[in-house]
Amino acid sequence: MPEIEPVALADLTTLRVGGMPERMIEAQTRDELVAALRDVWASGEPWLVVGGGSNLLVGDDPFEGTVVLVRTSGIERLPSPREGHTRVRVEAGHDWDDLVEYATREGLSGIVAMSGIPGTVGAAPVQNIGAYGQEIVETLVEVELIDEATGEVSTVPAADLALGFRTSVLKNHYGSVAPRPAVVLSVTLELRDVGDEAFELSGAQLRQALGVAEGERVTLRWVRETVLATRARKGMVLDDTDPDTRSAGSFFQNAIVSASFARTLPDECPRWPISTTAAPLAAPDRVIPLDDYAGLYPVPVPSLPDVKVSAAWLIEHAGLRKGFHLPRSRAGLSTKHALALTNRGDASAGELAELARYIQSRVQSEFGLILQPEPVLVGVEL
Incomplete structure (x- = not known):
């Protein structure tokens, strides 16, 4: 089993936060990865698989389990x-x-x-x-x-x-x-x-x-x-010299809403219909007793496709501009892209989560929807 000395998850994630795991395995080959996962799952202990660490927000407390590093290539x-x-x-x-x-x-x-x-x-x-x-x-x-x-x-x-x-x-x-x-x-x-x-x-x-x-x-x-x-x-290519790239990319997903809800948003909010290639559902057969038939049958109303709206636009127009941060916090929005939460220097996972919750509350208050996080959250609550 390719077990290695554990290192803090802050050293393995692009947000640069995360506590120390109890155990760490580095799988260099497919067989090592399969064996490591079967071993961890058989033990019943908590586990976390880490690849590039670019889509993770991990809590500050020690991780009481095994981290499996996926280092296969080819x-x-x-x-x-x-x-x-x-x-x-x-x-x-x-x-x-x-x-x-x-x-x-x-x-x-x-x-x-x-x-x-x-x-x-x-x-x-x-x-x-x-x-x-x-x-x-x-x-x-x-x-x-x-x-x-x-x-x-x-x-x-x-x-x-x-x-x-x-x-x-x-x-x-x-x-x-x-x-x-x-x-x-x-x-x-x-x-x-x-x-x-x-x-x-x-x-x-x-x-x-x-x-x-x-x-x-x-x-x-x-x-x-x-x-x-x-x-x-936009600060979306990793660069050790640029604090704007100490992020998980877009922290919030562009919101998927109904066409009717999208009409309640300002016309300036960027939006894109969600296309579908699925065939429309056929109207179900309906039998109407002759005594109840009045000569009319309601025509089915076609449903409009859902709409994707820009989360970055919603954030900025809720009053949170690029570079925004809470007082005394080391976490802030990117100075280049309002959708990226960044570690401006030794921020904790708690500070990033606090900023994320604040953004959610402002957007909900202004526009009536709750933005959903895109990264996987481990040991962190929003």
Whole structure:
């Protein structure tokens, strides 16, 4: 068992907070990871899996259990049954942005808009990560999982993961347990072969973010470099010299609300309809007794799609500008991006949680909705 001397979780998370665990295991290979998880689960002790630590807010108290560090790596290129496509199977501990760089270098399109996102490949389907209108659900074929309940390893198609906006059956949302407690061992993606040549960039949100006109042709390398520069301006690319990057990225999810609720928000609030490819539900058959029939039958009213609204806009227009912090607190909003809570210097998890609660209360008071945290919270209450 590759057990190592424990280090504080503050040294392993991008928010730089978290107490000392009782025990720590560093799994360098898939077999080590499987064995470590089975051992921890058999003991019944508390456990926490850590990859890049970029989507975690961990409490200040000691963690009374075992932390398993996922340090597996490797990319395997596979044939695809679809012409013009290639599949890649990637170990869970592989750095996500390293994978994007590999895909860019190899001329494989489908994940380049997610350049610069910190963390590991194994966390990507759990969160259904995305940026600029591109999400991993668009390219994910399958994942290899080890289930906590049985310790069994299985290959699960993407369709069985209930991938949605920053969610899946694998994610522990705040206040709830994942529908399928399991750990990702590897991820298989299917990417389009575009090579080094310029191609038409699909996705209106990505084109708008990069200033690319519809029909304009660009290269993968140009897209990656432009996305990285755009994210860096927002403090969303890790940089030890920049306190704005000591964050968990976007701390609150963009809110998903009904179309009717969205109409109560100011017209200036950015919003995007949530598209669905699901077929509309057919109206159920209804039998009306002849004596009750009055010659009229109510026409079903079609429901409008839900709407995604900008959490950053809601925060700023609740009076909390970039750089805001509570008095005497070492936690604050990023000076570049109102959606990122940052550690301005030796902040505690308690200070970050206090700021998050304050933001939630201000937005609820102003707009009538409660923003939900995007990171996984361990030993922290909002």
